[in-house]
Amino acid sequence: MEKKLFDEPMTVINLGLPGFFDSVKGQGAPCIHVDWKLPAGGDVRLLEILDRLHEMEEAEQNA
Amino acid sequence: MIIKNIVQKNSYYDSATLMLLSSQVAKEVGPDGDAAVMMGSDMNREILEKSGLLADEGRAAGPNDLIFAFRAATEAEADAAYAAAQETLNSRSAKMRSEENVMAHSVEEAAERAEGAKMAVVSLPGQYAAREVKKLLKADCHVLLFSDNVSLQDEIALKKLAVERGLLMMGPDCGTAVVNGVGLGFANTLRRGPIGIAAGSGTGLQEVMTLIHNYGGGISQALGTGGRDLSGAVGGLMMEQCIRLLAEDPKTEIVVVISKPPEKPVADRMMAQLSGIGKPAVVCFLGGDQEEVIGNIHVVRTLEDTACEALALAGVAGNPLKAAYESLPDIAETCRAKLTDGQKYVRGLFCGGTLAYEAMLILSDKLGGIHSNISHDPDLLIAGTDASVAHTVLDLGDDAFTVGRPHPMIEPALRAERLVQEALDPETAVVLIDVETGYGSHEDPAGVAAEEIAEARKKLAEAGRDVVFVCSVCGSVDDFQGYAAQEDKLRSVGAVVLESNAQASTLAALIAR
Structure with a gap:
């Protein structure tokens, strides 16, 4: 399924450089x-664990 | 001299903002002083330690803390520099907060509030970027991922997710795109038209799209894939998506693809896809040896040839780019008259990585082996910080130059020291440089380069000789820096300014030959 982009009204979302x-x-x-x-004081490993838990929760809800 | 550190707890700022701030604040502490403003990550603290800027307060900082580090003549001078840094940071965030509805606190909130198609530009530190990009893709946002240091594994996973959801995920390390006429990242002011571009390189894309614009053509969309997309591991996942979108786009009549030569199975797949799009295509495999027409596909070798071929296919007649080569031997002859017998080498100092690569290829054709920090030949590969050897081309955006510093397209003054050093080498005949204009780039890059050239020529005059400075401005005639004014600044200090990087490189080779 294509998310239309070309020649559509468009909003840019910026994360990072102002x-x-x-x-x-x-x-x-x-x-x-x-x-x-x-996030999480910059601890990438902790973030991965939190994200994985979040994904498992989502999967359970959708099951 | 004193060393002073001030730590602001729990204050995140992105590294590019802080690098620019650092170079501004360093000017506040006098010629013998130094200053840096950095997040307190392990790597940054190590950089500060090596630069002799770390004190106990800074040593105790964590990754979420902001460190202001100063070496200054007096405590008062360090305090004044700190106040200046604070003022810059505060005025920046106050300005953004004062604009209504422009700030969101999370990706989810931004995606919810965005109207119409959603296009995200992500320039966060690489280790955190993938996580936010995943959220954006799940919220149906197309993404330009500017950050580097994103793992190959994350790149593949994100691109698969994007393809599955019918989205673009341009990058990582994608510097440039123009979508619906809006320039994203390092981009230029362009007229709209029938030429659609998909590119695996940022400055390569900028050179082609600006040459097309400057010689009367127009761009429908200009998309990037990131340099690793056409590797065997990623398999051209995003290039395939970009070509498909351009093929289906009714406003794109000609499809242009730019990249370094991909691995063979990836190249074969891409050529098969292009042969079936029902539109003419121009393919530039920069560094490839092909130059031919295969069905609807025109294969060319340089960025300038790519622009010329696309212009011809779009029916824009009479562009003078190729005719300019006829006058180059005479210009070279005039330039050579300024040189002494021992001056025989070209030294290329580039802010744009792909422009460095193109220069290396063109010079190699005419002069033989070119030493470079981006050479694929182990015999010619040199570390960027080593002294130049014979003919040398350096990509100053390489990691060796940019750890803890802004990219030279943002802060071209980083070239200054090397430019003077190369010019003063008694064997240097030509110093070849690029200047980039457009969104994201420095506000007066040619002004900075002109000052450096003037300084070098002054020192050369004292030594009783001169060097030829050859430049090209990679930019649109409508960029906010003013293209003609930028060229004039370079010419005013005696530099030879040509219309493309390919022409500038060719002239450099003719002078040195």
Whole structure:
């Protein structure tokens, strides 16, 4: 299933460099900047475990 | 001199913002001082330690803490630099918060609020990026993943998920795209038109799309895949998706594909797909040896040839790019008259990785082996920080130069020291450089390069000789930096400015030959 993109009205979502948000806004395109914070104190291993648990929960709910 | 660290607990800022801030703040602490603002990760603390900027407060910081580190003549000077850094950070976030409805606190909230098609640009640190991209794809957002340091395993999983959901996942390490006329990442101001592009390289895409624009053509969509997409492991998953979307797009009449030569099974699959799209295609395998027409597919070798072929197929007649080569031998002759007998080598210093690669290929054709930090030949491969050997081309965006520093397309001043060093080598005949304009790039890159060239020429004059500086501006004539003004700045310090990287590289080879 294709998610239409070309020549559709489009909103840009920016995660990271604020400069990229500025340039999209400067071109007159709608843009939302995500105020991203380092999750779980930056512990990538802990994040993986939390995500895996979350996915298992989702799978159970959908079953 | 004193070393002072100030730690701001639980304050995340992305590394690119902090690198730019660091180079601004370093100017506040005088010529003998130094400053860096970094998150307190293990790697960053090690960088600070090696630079002699870490104090006990910084040593105790964690990965979620922001470290301001200063080496200054006095405590007061360090405090003033700290105040300047704080002011820059605060005014930035205050400005963003003051704009209504532009901030979201999570990917989910942003995806919920976004209207129409959703296109996300992700430039988070690589180790956290994949997790957010997965959320975005699940929320039906197309993604441009600018970050590097994303694992191959994550790349494959994310691309499979994207294909399954009918989405684009451009990257990782995808620097450039123009979607529906909106430039994303490092991009340029372009007119819309019938030429659609899918590229495995950022500056390669910028060079082709801006040449098309500057010579009267127009772009429907310009998509990126990230450099690893056409490897055997990823198998061209996103290139296949991009070609399919461009083939189905009624506004795209010509499909252009740009990449380094892919592994054979991937190349074969891609050529088979292109042969069935029912539209003319131009394929540039940069560094490949093919130049031929196979059915609807025109295979070319350089970025400039790609633009010329696409323009011809779009019916834009009379572009003067190829005619310019006729005058190059005469220009080379004039330039050579300035040189002494011992000056015989080309030294290329590039901010754009693919432009460095193209220069290396063109120079190799005419001069033989070119030493480079991106050479595939082990006999010619040199570390970027080593001294140059004979003819040398360096990609200054390589990791060796950018650990803890912004990419040279954002902060071109990083080239300054090397440029003067190469120019003063008595065997250097030509210093070949690129300048990139457009969104995301420095606001006056040619101004920075011109200052460096002027400085080098002053020192050369003291030594009683000169060097030829050859440049090209990779940018659109409509970019906000002003294309003509950028070229004029380079010419005002005696540089020879040509219309493409291929022309500049060819002239450099003719001068050195």
